[in-house]
Amino acid sequence: MPQLVDGGVFDNQGVESLLKNECTHFIVSDASGQMGVEYEVYTDPVSVLLRVSGVLQDRVRTEGLLHLLDSKGEENVVFIDLRKGLGERGISWINQDNVPAEEDKIIEPNCKEFDVNAEVQEKLSLIRTDLDAFTEVEAYSLMLDAYQMSRKDLVQFVNAKQQPEAEWKFAQVADFLKEPTPEYLKQLEVAKSIFGKALLVFPWLWAPIILVAAVVLFYSWEPII
Incomplete structure (x- = not known):
């Protein structure tokens, strides 16, 4: 029987209750705000606390989705979020000589695949x-x-x-x-x-x-x- 649930503070995507009810196929629609990239780091207490909270929530959200994929398999899960199709820039880590270990990876947007x-x-x-x-x-x-x-x-x-x-x-x-x-x-x-x-x-x-x-x-x- 189809089940419709909404997430909350404890379970951002609302999938844990569906797992407990032994659902087999999942459609996860994520309209939550994604953690953005900060190019300037501020060290005042308020900025640090806000960023820590953002990192924590993003981590919890990611772990919940990975748990769902591991337990039910990718073929049984459809995940949709508002960042789909947008370009990305993978920033390389800096080595001991203070230079990038490799070139940044640029992924071009492909939103045109769904006419957006x-x-x-x-x-x-x-x-x-x-x-x-x-x-x-x-x-x-x-x-x-x-x-x-x-x-x-x-x-x-x-x-x-x-x-x-x-x-x-x-x-x-x-x-x-x-x-x-x-x-x-x-x-x-x-x-x-x-x-x-x-x-x-x-x-x-x-x-x-x-x-x-x-x-x-x-x-x-x-x-x-």
Whole structure:
């Protein structure tokens, strides 16, 4: 019987409960923020604690996925995350002579395999999904991105049947994912913010806010005699 679970602090991907229920096939959809690369290291206590927390969470997440793959086999697990298809740079270690031991390995983006522009994929991976508050553009973009990324991967399951194409509402943004416009990219750029997204997209909204604040201050002001 299919089971749908969400992760949390203890089990980021929510797979442990599925393993305990002896599920056989797994589709893991990871929309969590990935730990980014820091080119400048700060040593103040707050920065160090935040980075340590990020490293720890990334390590726990990785170990959970490796445990799933080891116990159930890669053929029974489909893992989808928002960094799929993006380019990578493998940085070589520095030897005792203070020079790189080998050349850095550059992996070029291949998002076009699922009809998504690399810049769009990068911006989608930075959207804050933990607040559960999305605009229609953000929601449709995330849904279509996952739909197109997973289409080929899900076929690997035993007895998987190709279903007829359905007319999904989120398909309305397909052209933007493939060939984004400046306006569309701006909305995705703003989507990574926690608060004030509407003000960043529509700066003119500041006018009524400032007007209301001015009126409130005017009528609440008590002059000092």
